[in-house]
Amino acid sequence: MIFNIQRYSTHDGDGIRTLIFYKGCPLRCQWCSNPESQSFGHSILYDRKSCKNFGDCALAAPEAISRAGKNGLEIKRELVAEPEKLRDLCASRALTLSGESKSVDELLTEIEKDLPFYRKDGGVTLSGGEPLAQGKELVLLLQRLHERRISTNMETSLHVKWEMVERSVGLVRTFLVDLKHTDPVKFRYYTKGDAGLVMENLEKLAYFGANVVVRIPVIPGFNHSEEEIQQMVDFVSTIKGIKEIHFLPYHTFGVEKYRMLGMEYIFDNTVQVEEEELLPYIQYAQSQGFTTKTGG
Numbered sequence: 230m231i232f233n234i235q236r237y238s239t240h241d242g243d244g245i246r247t248l249i250f251y252k253g254c255p256l257r258c259q260w261c262s263n264p265e266s267q268s269f270g271h272s273i274l275y276d277r278k279s280c281k282n283f284g285d286c287a288l289a290a291p292e293a294i295s296r297a298g299k300n301g302l303e304i305k306r307e308l309v310a311e312p313e314k315l316r317d318l319c320a321s322r323a324l325t326l327s328g329e330s331k332s333v334d335e336l337l338t339e340i341e342k343d344l345p346f347y348r349k350d351g352g353v354t355l356s357g358g359e360p361l362a363q364g365k366e367l368v369l370l371l372q373r374l375h376e377r378r379i380s381t382n383m384e385t386s387l388h389v390k391w392e393m394v395e396r397s398v399g400l401v402r403t404f405l406v407d408l409k410h411t412d413p414v415k416f417r418y419y420t421k422g423d424a425g426l427v428m429e430n431l432e433k434l435a436y437f438g439a440n441v442v443v444r445i446p447v448i449p450g451f452n453h454s455e456e457e458i459q460q461m462v463d464f465v466s467t468i469k470g471i472k473e474i475h476f477l478p479y480h481t482f483g484v485e486k487y488r489m490l491g492m493e494y495i496f497d498n499t500v501q502v503e504e505e506e507l508l509p510y511i512q513y514a515q516s517q518g519f520t521t522k523t524g525g
């Protein structure tokens with residue numbers, strides 16, 4: 230299932246790229262800017278401010294949506310029996326459905342529309358959520374793109390079993406790997422995940438000769454300190470073959486979406502990181518021989 234296709238992107242890899250965003254992620258980063266990407270199923274977003282109370286949604290899903298709420302609709306998302314009935318139903322776009330099942334053939338049809346724009350360097354970037362959590366369908370898509378000689382990059386947290394990563398080696402041109410922290414306790418508390426799994430997969434991926442760029446999201450209250458960033462850079466220095474580190478400053482663009490999804494934004498920091506704050510990190514990474522970049 231995907232939640233977005235973004236065309237003509239000039240970030241996330243060389244040239245002009247088509248970005249495919251998969252739904253479903255094994256992590257729960259507290260600062261996640263795409264919270265609708267975390268669940269593997271449909272997500273319902275509701276913007277109370279835009280709601281005109283037409284009531285079409287309550288008629289389409291009476292088992293879960295009620296107009297009785299004092300502050301707009303009452304939505305019991307887990308009870309919605311047929312989410313597809315809600316797609317494009319709301320005339321004021323106050324209620325929208327995120328998530329669409331697309332077969333490999335359907336994705337290829339979408340991708341092939343952009344072929345004329347790729348030229349020498351462009352192609353596809355698979356993102357999420359976590360593309361590597363998609364199973365067989367992902368491998369099939371990678372194989373079909375490879376057969377068509379369409380360059381494919383992948384944004385991943387590597388928080389999956391190694392077998393899944395291994396199946397994509399040789400089919401992906403560049404892995405853009407998020408390295409969030411090397412401290413297992415902090416990693417577990419803020420993402421519900423296992424830092425060791427990510428670090429081990431990163432080492433194996435580089436060992437297998439894959440082209441890897443490490444991306445460090447700089448998150449205040451989590452890893453935004455010279456000591457912590459240096460620990461991450463030092464860890465990457467121990468891995469042969471990785472030459473590039475990107476620093477991604479924390480932003481708050483996704484905060485509003487939590488409310489629309491009926492989720493709580495529990496991360497207790499909403500101060501954006503300015504590019505200048507990354508300077509000491511860039512200098513340190515460069516002093517260790519890495520090429521650096523900020524942003525995607």
Ligand code: SF4
Nearest residue numbers: 254256257258261358
């Ligand atoms: S890995 Fe990415 S998509 Fe998954 S929860 Fe963390 S920030 Fe969100």
